[in-house]
Amino acid sequence: MVIRYFFRLILGLLLLNSSAALAESNSTYKLASGDVIRINVFGEKDLSIEEIRLNDAGIFSYPFIGDVRAKGKTAAEIEQLLTESLKGDYLVDPRVSVSVLTYREFFISGEVKEPGGYPFQPGLTLRRAVALAGGLTERASTGRISIIRDQDASRTPEQATLDTVVMPGDTITIDQGFF
Template identity: 30%
Template sequence: MEKILCFKKGWSEMRNIFCMMAALLFAVGCTSSRPGPYVIPPPRNAPPKPLVLPPASLQLTQASGKATNGMVRPQSMPSARLSTPATVQTQLQTVAAKPAATPATIKPSAPLAMPVEIKSTRAASVYLIKPGDQVVVSLRGIPQEQQIEDQVDEIGKINLPFINEVTAAGKSSSELERVIRQAYIDQQIYKNIMVNVILPSQSYYVRGEVRQPGRFPLASGVTLVQALAAAGGYTEFANAKKIQLLRGNKAEYYDARSFEQHPEKDVAIEAGDVIVVHRSVF
């Protein structure tokens, strides 16, 4: 009997514990699955809502963490303007109304300057023989060397042995030398000959204490120092610091040693000049 009473008492306690656990579980389940506000579903046959475009003035501006019309725009996204169809059509009409760009006109460049022929000053100053000039022709390298002095006649010719007349007018001294030499060879008078033509009117003279005094043909640009070198240079008795230059009725003295050290100060020689190198006293 006692066992039966104890069993009933224990069963009653277990039933109470089970009821309390069931009540607790029900309370927790109701709290976690509480429904939200009730949304009325649209009718089944209702037409779809039209798509509403944003207004033309809507712009996406650069903002960091700020919302534009409810949307958060990243910082790296470039700003843009959304255009409505009407705005796009207006822009197309504006582009179509603009005239096509006129191609740029290329102006012709200035014509290139033609090269100017520069004549040599040395060539322009070469003296050409003319009627009335005195000519000295030296024939060398032949059995009997000769020196002929003649005057260019009115028709521009001179007379030479064996070949008679030769045209000299209009030629330089070097050109006349080649003409005379070729005439002797072509006429088989000499197989080889050396010809030297000197124009006394275009010559200068060096005398005094030089190794080869005499008359020398004047070339373009000859200076006092060069003229002395053409005469073989000084002798051991020459006074190089006192060189006399006779030009017409004038006489000038120059220090040739200083000209050797400063060539820019050297004196130019002219036709008919006479250079005199005096003997040194000591």
């Protein structure tokens, strides 16, 4: 009986910790083209949107407001923008929540078995990204990995290791090793 209680307590703490990490990543995550978000306005079914994908410019259309530029903003910033826009003319005290449903893909090419685009997952490292791509080929070099960050306007490749954190939109290239 005590063991079961202890197990449930540990499991509960682990789940709480993982949801806190996800909430933290959502609070600093900058939206961009390809992200899918959910907008909920408490008590207003017509203003709540279950699923909306940001277009190529990082914009979505919202009732009564029109086009909303989400690119480069966090979900909390979109919540605030929608709350301010709906307040007064449309609603007295709107309660808006915005959450990220699907993150944009990251891309991996070079010496992996299945190169291509894969859905981003919070906490993703290059090691896990390689696993999603079927693993390394026989010719792969773990010392010659470059990553181009989607957020980097200069698109300059930087050296990476298998422990490097992967972000949505990143492009990863794994080169051949010389034998």
